[in-house]
Amino acid sequence: MSHDHGHGDKPFLAHHFEDEDHQFDSGKLGIWVFLVTEILFFSGLFCAYAIYRSMHPEVFVFASKALDTKWGAINTCVLLFSSLTAAWAVRNAQLGQKNRLVMNLALTIACAFGFMGIKYVEYTHKFHVGLKPGDLYAPVEGAYPEKGHGHARAVTVALDHSADPEAHDVAHEAGAGEHPVQEAHAAAPEHAADGEHGHTMVPWDDPRVPTEIKNRLKIFFGIYFCMTGLHGIHVLLGIVVFFWLLGRAIRGHFTPTYYGPVDFSALYWHLVDLIWIYLFPLLYLIH
Amino acid sequence: MAQIDIPLSGRRAQDVPVQHLDTNYLNVSKGLLSWFLTLDHKRIGVMYLLGITGAFALGGLAALGFRLELFRPGMQYMTHEQYNQFFTVHGAVMVFLFIIPGIPAALGNMVLPLMLGAKDVAFPRLNLGSFYLWMIGAFFFLWTLIGGGLDTGWTFYTPYSSTLSSTAVIQATAGAFVLGFSSIFTGLNFIVTIHKMRPPGMTWHKLPLFLWGMYATAVIQVLATPVLGITLLMLIMERALGIGIFDPANGGDPVLFQHFFWFYSHPAVYIMILPAMAIVSELIATFSRKHIFGYKMIAYSSVSIALLSFLVWGHHMFVSGQSALSGVIFSAITFTIAIPSAIKVFNWLATIYRGSVSLETPMLYALEFIWLFTIGGLTGLFLSVMSTDVVLHDTYFVVAHFHYVMVGGTLFAFLGGLHYWWPKMIGRMYDEGLSRLASITAFIGFNLAFFPQFIMGSKGMPRRYADYKPDFTLYHQLSTIGTLVLGAGILMIVYTLVKSIFSGKKAPANPWGGATMEWECPSPPPHFNFEHPPHASDPYDMERVKWDEQVGGWVPVPGYQSRVHH
Numbered sequence: 001m002s003h004d005h006g007h008g009d010k011p012f013l014a015h016h017f018e019d020e021d022h023q024f025d026s027g028k029l030g031i032w033v034f035l036v037t038e039i040l041f042f043s044g045l046f047c048a049y050a051i052y053r054s055m056h057p058e059v060f061v062f063a064s065k066a067l068d069t070k071w072g073a074i075n076t077c078v079l080l081f082s083s084l085t086a087a088w089a090v091r092n093a094q095l096g097q098k099n100r101l102v103m104n105l106a107l108t109i110a111c112a113f114g115f116m117g118i119k120y121v122e123y124t125h126k127f128h129v130g131l132k133p134g135d136l137y138a139p140v141e142g143a144y145p146e147k148g149h150g151h152a153r154a155v156t157v158a159l160d161h162s163a164d165p166e167a168h169d170v171a172h173e174a175g176a177g178e179h180p181v182q183e184a185h186a187a188a189p190e191h192a193a194d195g196e197h198g199h200t201m202v203p204w205d206d207p208r209v210p211t212e213i214k215n216r217l218k219i220f221f222g223i224y225f226c227m228t229g230l231h232g233i234h235v236l237l238g239i240v241v242f243f244w245l246l247g248r249a250i251r252g253h254f255t256p257t258y259y260g261p262v263d264f265s266a267l268y269w270h271l272v273d274l275i276w277i278y279l280f281p282l283l284y285l286i287h
Numbered sequence: 288m289a290q291i292d293i294p295l296s297g298r299r300a301q302d303v304p305v306q307h308l309d310t311n312y313l314n315v316s317k318g319l320l321s322w323f324l325t326l327d328h329k330r331i332g333v334m335y336l337l338g339i340t341g342a343f344a345l346g347g348l349a350a351l352g353f354r355l356e357l358f359r360p361g362m363q364y365m366t367h368e369q370y371n372q373f374f375t376v377h378g379a380v381m382v383f384l385f386i387i388p389g390i391p392a393a394l395g396n397m398v399l400p401l402m403l404g405a406k407d408v409a410f411p412r413l414n415l416g417s418f419y420l421w422m423i424g425a426f427f428f429l430w431t432l433i434g435g436g437l438d439t440g441w442t443f444y445t446p447y448s449s450t451l452s453s454t455a456v457i458q459a460t461a462g463a464f465v466l467g468f469s470s471i472f473t474g475l476n477f478i479v480t481i482h483k484m485r486p487p488g489m490t491w492h493k494l495p496l497f498l499w500g501m502y503a504t505a506v507i508q509v510l511a512t513p514v515l516g517i518t519l520l521m522l523i524m525e526r527a528l529g530i531g532i533f534d535p536a537n538g539g540d541p542v543l544f545q546h547f548f549w550f551y552s553h554p555a556v557y558i559m560i561l562p563a564m565a566i567v568s569e570l571i572a573t574f575s576r577k578h579i580f581g582y583k584m585i586a587y588s589s590v591s592i593a594l595l596s597f598l599v600w601g602h603h604m605f606v607s608g609q610s611a612l613s614g615v616i617f618s619a620i621t622f623t624i625a626i627p628s629a630i631k632v633f634n635w636l637a638t639i640y641r642g643s644v645s646l647e648t649p650m651l652y653a654l655e656f657i658w659l660f661t662i663g664g665l666t667g668l669f670l671s672v673m674s675t676d677v678v679l680h681d682t683y684f685v686v687a688h689f690h691y692v693m694v695g696g697t698l699f700a701f702l703g704g705l706h707y708w709w710p711k712m713i714g715r716m717y718d719e720g721l722s723r724l725a726s727i728t729a730f731i732g733f734n735l736a737f738f739p740q741f742i743m744g745s746k747g748m749p750r751r752y753a754d755y756k757p758d759f760t761l762y763h764q765l766s767t768i769g770t771l772v773l774g775a776g777i778l779m780i781v782y783t784l785v786k787s788i789f790s791g792k793k794a795p796a797n798p799w800g801g802a803t804m805e806w807e808c809p810s811p812p813p814h815f816n817f818e819h820p821p822h823a824s825d826p827y828d829m830e831r832v833k834w835d836e837q838v839g840g841w842v843p844v845p846g847y848q849s850r851v852h853h
Contacts, residue, residue: 015815016406016484026409026483033475037513044517044547048532056538134528134537219538222530226521 012258024260031264035271038234042275045227049282056219058157062204063220064286066131066144068122072284075118076276082111083273086266089245093259098252101262105246108269112239119232126221133225137218144205157204157213224283231279234272241265303835303842304807306796311714311811326411327814331418332397333712336705338421339393340781342384347774349377353753354736354770357763360755370753371438372454378441379459383466384425386697387555390562391508392421392473394704395501397712399477401805401812402495404486404820409479413472420469427462431455440751442552445533445544449525457526460519467512467519470558474508477501486804489823495803496572496585496826500565503589507554507561507596515551518544542607549600557596559693560660561589563700564631567653570703571635573801574650575642578827581634588627595624605676614673621671628664632657647799648722652703655730659695663688666741681751684744687737695733702726702780709784710798714811715791722783729776735769795840802831806841824849 010020017023053060085107092101126132129143202208204217245265248254254262312329322330353373356365365373396414400407408414431437435455439448443463448456481502485494494502522544524530531537533544572579579585601609601617635657644650666688670676679685710716740748743762748755755763797806803826808816824831828849832841 014411016409016411022483026479029482030410030413030475030479033478033509037471037475037509040510041513041517044514044521047547048521048543051540051543052532052538055540059538134524134530136528216538219531222524222528222532222537226524226530230517230520 010258012253020257024263027260027264031267035267038268038271042230045223045230046278046282049223049227052219052223056216059216059219061286062144063217064283066126066129067224067284068125069284071118071122072280075115076280078111078114078118079273079276082108082115083270085111086242086269090259090263090266093249093254093262094256096254096256098249098254101249101254102246105242105249105262109239109242109246112235112242115235116232116239119228131221133222134218137215137221139217157202157206157209227279227283231272231275234275238265238269238272241268303838304796305809306838306840307714307793308809308813310813311809312814313714313811315814324415326407326415328396328400328408328411328414329712329812329816331414332393332395334418335388335393335396335421338418338425339385339389342380342425346377346381346385347777349373349380351770351774353377354767356753357755358767360757360760360763362754365753367753368438371751372436374751375437375440376432379437379463380428381693382441382555383463384421384428386559386693387466387470388421388473389559389697389701390566390704391477391501391504391558392417392469394566394701394708395473395477395562398708398805399480399498399501400484401711401808401816402498402803402826403480403484403489404804404807404817404823405480405484406815406817408476409483410476414476417469417472417476420465420472424462424466424469427458427465431459431462434458442548443519443522443544444548445522445525445541446535449522449533449544450529457523460522464516464519464523467516470508471512471516474505474512477505478509481505486820486823492583492586493823493825494586496568496579496582496589497565497803499586500561500568500589503593504558504561504565506590506593507558511551511554511558511597514547515555518547518551521547542604542609545604545607546600549603550597553600553603554593554596556689556692557592559697561592563656563660563697564589566700566704566707567635567656568631569801569803570649570653570707571638572827572829573707573799574647574653575639575644576800576829577638577642578825578829579634580637580640581630582827584630585634588630591627592624595620595627599624602671602676605673606680618671618673622668625664625668632661632664646723648717648719648726649703649707649799651723651726652699652706655726656696656699656703659691659699659730659733663691663695666691679744681749682744683740683748683750686750687740687744690737690740695737699730699733702729705784707799708805709787710794711805711810711812713788713791714794715787716794716798717783717787717791722780725776725779725783727776728779729773732769732772732774732776736766736773737769739763739765739769795838797832797841800829800832800834800841802826802829806832807843 013020013023017026085104089101089104089108092098092104130138130140131143132138204214242265245262248261312327322334325331353365353370356363356370356373362370396408431454435453437452437454437456437459439452439454439456439459443456443460448460481494481498521530521532525533525539529537532539533541535541568579568585599617599621601613602621605614605618635653646654666684670679670685670688706717706722739762743759744750746759748759748762794810796809798810799806804821804823805812807821831844831847831849833844834840835842
């Protein structure tokens with residue numbers, strides 16, 4: 001199939017396109033359609049997050065405090081900077097600045113590794129203290145931060161010991177969802193009542209809170225690992241793509257008339273960045 | 288006829304275009320690797336065709352297995368668990384491995400660039416990648432069969448699939464996930480190809496209707512399939528790690544899975560039927576020898592079906608505990624889909640009316656399609672009315688309805704398209720008499736298999752039951768006999784087509800008198816299809832071609848000036 005590239009003087013113009021513009025425009029439309037697909041792919045998780053959080057707001061608010069906002073913020077900056085270098089690389093390619101192109105691609109890759117490194121630190125810590133997804137969830141003593149997070153300790157769960165229907169209303173006023181109330185009612189009837197209506201508001205880490213209710217907190221880590229994990233996989237794919245670009249840039253493949261792959265990969269990278277911009281506040285910064 | 292072995296371009300201006308080439312896409316290079324590493328859309332189409340035929344055989348055998356079990360009440364030779372596995376494998380394999388990739392990936396790949404006068408799709412490597420994703424998905428399904436089977440039904444409903452079933456759910460969902468991406472990349476490729484690779488003169492309103500249908504399909508593939516992907520990933524996480532999103536015991540909601548699943552799977556129903564309608568539009572015009580009636584209405588109805596398909600998923604969940612208000616809204620939007628569907632049927636009938644109809648095999652399939660699709664479509668209205676759906680939900684009425692649409696519609700249109708483009712694809716004509724007989728056999732078998740299911744469903748026979756009361760015996764026996772007749776018809780079809788490869792007479796470039804571009808290149812086409820893209824004009828101007836006795840096919844009328852069509 002030696003005729004696959006039928007344009008002798010333009011080594012990267014595929015045989016079935018008329019000219020470079022035709023090829024570039026097709027690629028551009030293709031990557032945009034792909035990004036739409038990606039958004040819909042993630043939309044399922046965002047939708048699940050919204051539904052899950054509206055069902056269990058108190059779980060999300062409390063469990064989110066176990067995430068390290070400092071590392072999350074640093075990672076946001078790292079990704080934003082990598083988006084800058086990726087966009088810059090596109091400009092370098094358009095202007096035929098080979099050395100700067102190589103540098104910006106390398107910087108983008110370095111930032112992506114930085115992001116994954118920080119995620120590794122965060123994940124390792126979570127696994128260390130047992131804040132794992134789903135059935136693996138087994139928090140050790142002190143998995144949730146004690147000091148400096150006064151707000152977190154204020155999030156309470158209602159312990160209810162009577163059949164008093166008012167308990168539901170009170171629990172709602174206190175910001176707790178319906179489910180913990182009912183569960184507590186069913187699961188811990190023998191606890192001494194010390195509230196006016198036969199219920200009491202206690203912090204999540206109060207020893208009187210039954211394990212079944214405490215384990216509700218694992219809901220958050222299931223969705224946290226799914227969302228950040230899938231995002232992380234996209235970052236890893238981006239690293240592979242940018243290494244491929246780097247190799248081609250070093251070999252001098254990209255010219256002012258042929259820079260499509262750099263442009264398209266940068267668009268993909270911006271989307272990965274954008275998704276993180278939504279993940280960070282939704283997971284780390286909720287009150 | 289003498290072999291003509293000169294470049295296509297050298298004879299373009301002459302009266303009789305090249306009919307055959309000694310070197311075509313099938314024999315331009317040899318060896319298995321030249322197929323497995325090919326970037327040629329036609330070879331990829333042929334490989335898909337082989338693949339989906341294998342999947343169809345597997346799904347068909349599973350159907351035959353449980354239909355034989357249902358021949359008598361009581362259990363004959365299966366356990367209840369095995370019965371569950373048989374109908375699940377039938378559904379999952381037919382949906383994910385056969386119907387969804389069937390027309391777009393196999394026939395679409397073969398024909399779409401040819402209809403555009405293009406050398407290939409926009410992204411040939413991605414196209415080959417889609418095929419390999421399909422293969423990987425198929426291997427996952429084989430792994431499922433070997434590694435414990437699957438008994439969840441093709442819909443993978445939670446909580447059964449996530450916590451209760453002891454079969455290989457993870458392998459199957461992983462397979463469906465990978466197949467989803469195969470479908471997405473095919474759709475992406477087709478969208479870009481139709482946007483960017485149209486030849487000079489082919490405006491959107493001169494686009495053949497097959498391409499309008501493929502375009503509408505591709506939009507659904509690209510927008511709906513990723514949601515299935517993430518849903519299946521969440522199901523895998525749920526089953527493997529117990530993250531709880533679909534599990535009430537962990538604070539989740541199993542109905543959420545149904546919402547997610549049908550948000551994809553209802554549009555997916557139109558991934559199955561839109562390409563079928565697209566084929567039928569071509570067949571009806573060509574074999575009525577008449578300009579298609581209502582071109583724009585057919586084109587836009589495809590697009591409106593694609594858009595409406597995203598707004599009706601809740602009609603699968605009338606009895607799943609969604610609110611009455613959402614039920615009413617979903618029901619109302621579901622009715623509106625009947626409008627573009629009916630527009631198509633009326634336009635096809637208007638095209639046939641006073642056309643000079645010839646009943647060659649592809650046209651037979653097109654007429655059978657109209658008959659079957661109309662029954663399937665009208666019975667769909669019974670199910671979109673909430674009050675009747677509550678009664679008919681999960682009965683054989685539903686089974687009969689969607690088989691009339693998905694098999695009677697999609698399979699028959701697929702076979703019609705296969706017979707229509709077979710001479711282009713293989714370069715040989717099949718035995719016309721035998722293939723007509725096979726088509727009619729399959730049609731009779733199909734109706735015998737599924738019409739009784741409407742009756743027993745309305746009498747209350749639930750779907751997915753391994754056993755039944757003796758009252759239903761007659762209907763089940765008719766249905767099983769029909770299945771056997773349908774199977775015999777399909778074996779005849781396979782025999783006729785395979786025989787034509789070895790002993791069929793050489794096909795001319797344009798055996799049917801079609802006016803779209805794929806008939807302008809030789810049969811089978813050369814590796815690059817067209818040396819230069821032919822100039823596009825009205826794809827349904829049937830006056831452009833005339834029968835040529837000497838060639839044994841249709842040839843362009845020399846110096847023909849197209850009349851202006853509205």
